Amino acid sequence: MPEATGTSVPAFEAIGLTRSYRLDGGVLVDALRGVSLRIGQGEFAAIVGPSGSGKSTLMHLLGCLDRPTSGTLRVNGVDVATLDDARLADLRNRTIGFVFQSFHLLARTSALDNVALPLVYRGVSRAGRRERAKAALEAVGLGHRLTHRPSQMSGGEQQRVAIARALVGDPRVLLADEPTGNLDTRNGEEVMGLLERLNEGGVAVVLVTHDADVAARARRQIHVRDGRIERDT
Amino acid sequence: MRTAEALRMAVEALRVNRLRSMLTMLGVIIGVLSVVILVAIGTGAKNAVEKEIAGLGSNIILVVPGQVGLGAAPTQSRLDLSDVAYVRRVVGDPSKVTVAVNSGEPVRVGRVEVFATLTGTDENMPHVFDRPLRRGRYLTETDVDTRRRVVILGSEVAAKLFGDVDPIGRQVTIAGVRFRVIGVYETVGSTFGVARDQEVHLPVTTAQRLIGLPRINGIAVGASGPDEIEPLRQRVVAALAARYPGETFSAVTQTQLLGTIGTVLGMLTGVLAAIAGISLLVGGVGVSNIMLVGVRERTKEIGLRKALGARGRDILGQFLIEAVLLTTIGGVIGILTGVGGALLIQAVSPVPASITWWSIVLAFGVSAAVGVFFGVAPARRAARLDPVVALRTD
Ligand SMILES: Nc1ncnc2c1ncn2[C@@H]1O[C@H](COP(=O)(O)OP(=O)(O)OP(=O)(O)O)[C@@H](O)[C@H]1O
Ligand SMILES: [Mg+2]
Numbered sequence: 001m002p003e004a005t006g007t008s009v010p011a012f013e014a015i016g017l018t019r020s021y022r023l024d025g026g027v028l029v030d031a032l033r034g035v036s037l038r039i040g041q042g043e044f045a046a047i048v049g050p051s052g053s054g055k056s057t058l059m060h061l062l063g064c065l066d067r068p069t070s071g072t073l074r075v076n077g078v079d080v081a082t083l084d085d086a087r088l089a090d091l092r093n094r095t096i097g098f099v100f101q102s103f104h105l106l107a108r109t110s111a112l113d114n115v116a117l118p119l120v121y122r123g124v125s126r127a128g129r130r131e132r133a134k135a136a137l138e139a140v141g142l143g144h145r146l147t148h149r150p151s152q153m154s155g156g157e158q159q160r161v162a163i164a165r166a167l168v169g170d171p172r173v174l175l176a177d178e179p180t181g182n183l184d185t186r187n188g189e190e191v192m193g194l195l196e197r198l199n200e201g202g203v204a205v206v207l208v209t210h211d212a213d214v215a216a217r218a219r220r221q222i223h224v225r226d227g228r229i230e231r232d233t
Numbered sequence: 234m235r236t237a238e239a240l241r242m243a244v245e246a247l248r249v250n251r252l253r254s255m256l257t258m259l260g261v262i263i264g265v266l267s268v269v270i271l272v273a274i275g276t277g278a279k280n281a282v283e284k285e286i287a288g289l290g291s292n293i294i295l296v297v298p299g300q301v302g303l304g305a306a307p308t309q310s311r312l313d314l315s316d317v318a319y320v321r322r323v324v325g326d327p328s329k330v331t332v333a334v335n336s337g338e339p340v341r342v343g344r345v346e347v348f349a350t351l352t353g354t355d356e357n358m359p360h361v362f363d364r365p366l367r368r369g370r371y372l373t374e375t376d377v378d379t380r381r382r383v384v385i386l387g388s389e390v391a392a393k394l395f396g397d398v399d400p401i402g403r404q405v406t407i408a409g410v411r412f413r414v415i416g417v418y419e420t421v422g423s424t425f426g427v428a429r430d431q432e433v434h435l436p437v438t439t440a441q442r443l444i445g446l447p448r449i450n451g452i453a454v455g456a457s458g459p460d461e462i463e464p465l466r467q468r469v470v471a472a473l474a475a476r477y478p479g480e481t482f483s484a485v486t487q488t489q490l491l492g493t494i495g496t497v498l499g500m501l502t503g504v505l506a507a508i509a510g511i512s513l514l515v516g517g518v519g520v521s522n523i524m525l526v527g528v529r530e531r532t533k534e535i536g537l538r539k540a541l542g543a544r545g546r547d548i549l550g551q552f553l554i555e556a557v558l559l560t561t562i563g564g565v566i567g568i569l570t571g572v573g574g575a576l577l578i579q580a581v582s583p584v585p586a587s588i589t590w591w592s593i594v595l596a597f598g599v600s601a602a603v604g605v606f607f608g609v610a611p612a613r614r615a616a617r618l619d620p621v622v623a624l625r626t627d
Binding site for chain 2: 060063065066085086089090092093094098100104106108117118120121122126165169
């Protein structure tokens with residue numbers, strides 16, 4: 001299937017996505033019960049909803065970290081069901097950037113090497129990786145923290161390193177699961193500003209949040225409850 | 234992902250847990266070390282014995298009564314000098330046949346007494362065996378025919394009895410009988426635990442009278458070339474069997490001795506190496522164990538790498554390389570200490586050790602293979618980790 005790159009093709013197109021987990025006792029938990037949605041190129045959307053409603057589950061499906069139990073998901077027009085695990089890894093590497101609530105940086109690794117990590121799996125040379133990682137860190141205002149390790153940086157700085165890592169590979173979309181959840185207001189503010197700037201640069205941003213103020217800054221709010229989309233504004 | 238990158242990550246991972254890596258390696262080190270040392274000792278022993286046998290001379294056939302072999306009961310000799318003459322006729326060239334009568338006796342000069350192996354032989358001994366003289370002369374036909382009381386001393390006997398004095402022409406006493414020294418042999422070392430430098434040679438006829446028995450212990454035949462050995466051996470055995478129907482005679486050649494001893498020592502070396510190999514295996518289990526711990530500890534990291542685009546095989550490669558690195562570094566250290574240990578053993582003890590290049594290559598190869606074999610299970614577990622579950626782990 002040829003990869004469609006035209007702006008007319010949505011970044012994500014989900015049709016009736018479900019995801020159920022089988023617990024150890026054999027009980028089925030339906031985390032998602034049929035979600036259909038389209039997220040266009042360059043959109044800025046917030047996914048909101050109560051705890052346990054399935055936001056993270058949806059995010060993992062969109063990010064191709066997980067496969068739906070049923071339903072169809074197209075990322076940039078490509079049906080992910082047609083891709084094997086290796087191709088899916090490649091899709092994640094090239095088109096999606098992830099930002100996590102708890103940063104997920106490698107502890108004993110410098111900011112520069114943390115940011116360069118996605119490029120390792122793309123076969124970029126060491127010199128090329130460092131150059132691009134440096135540029136990405138400068139873009140998030142951390143040009144002066146290249147050799148710092150995560151433990152030597154504030155939470156806000158760590159999250160900005162994570163954002164630099166998410167965008168070092170020039171992704172089409174950025175998925176952020178509660179990116180400000182572990183940050184104080186000022187640092188959260190800074191991170192949100194960064195995401196907005198990236199979005200203005202043409203990257204679609206989808207973020208999960210509990211924070212109404214944060215959600216309000218997105219142009220679109222997708223309300224999830226009990227594994228279904230309740231409201232989409 | 235490139236191998237260089239995986240290697241860098243593996244080195245980093247081992248460096249971070251330095252003590253743990255060292256302890257894990259220790260199992261491999263001990264395994265490789267013992268393999269290298271034991272193979273070196275086994276090979277050294279084999280070489281030493283082969284050198285001894287080859288040192289006897291070339292193309293020798295030893296004829297003894299009865300069956301030769303491990304566990305065979307010693308046979309009372311029924312051979313005498315007439316049989317030697319008979320074998321000489323069979324062989325055709327009388328100078329290529331010699332004889333041995335053995336006995337252990339103390340040899341005395343003044344107050345100094347040395348226990349020596351008396352070997353009665355004849356003038357043909359030097360034509361069959363490789364036994365260079367340091368001084369003096371060999372036995373002659375006349376010595377044998379007239380039962381002269383003359384002796385040729387092994388170098389050690391000579392040194393003990395006479396010290397720095399030239400023994401030629403001097404007297405020694407054996408069982409109350411005086412003998413004149415006519416020669417001293419060069420130092421030749423020992424064969425099969427027979428210290429040949431502690432031998433004293435005398436005419437076979439004189440020896441028989443001294444011992445009081447007309448028997449001989451064996452006949453030695455020298456073949457003219459390697460191709461002659463086997464036909465000659467068969468001819469001699471057949472001739473003796475024809476002369477004494479119903480009795481067995483054995484004629485062993487150096488090649489047979491070399492073969493038998495080589496096989497025995499080779500098996501011994503193999504068994505030792507296998508026992509040492511078991512400890513290498515145990516070391517491998519340790520590697521597997523610690524790798525599993527590492528995978529569990531780094532679950533989050535693995536999940537993250539996968540989220541960022543690592544394929545299963547990238548993760549598999551990363552952990553396999555880590556395991557192989559662990560065992561090959563251990564292997565190299567084991568080889569170095571093993572070689573050092575073997576050299577040390579050789580230097581400070583009489584145990585010979587011989588380091589062969591193949592045992593080193595093999596040890597390295599096996600330690601790498603141990604890494605792959607015992608690394609596969611943990612690496613596959615890592616490669617199969619679900620990124621979602623891995624990222625949720627805290
Ligand atoms: N691996 C799993 N096995 C079983 N149940 C799971 C698993 N992962 C998630 N669930 C269940 O699926 C439902 C949705 O979980 P999810 O993490 O998507 O919620 P969420 O909206 O992100 O909640 P929060 O706001 O607390 O992060 C929950 O009921 C959760 O217990
Ligand atoms: Mg969540």
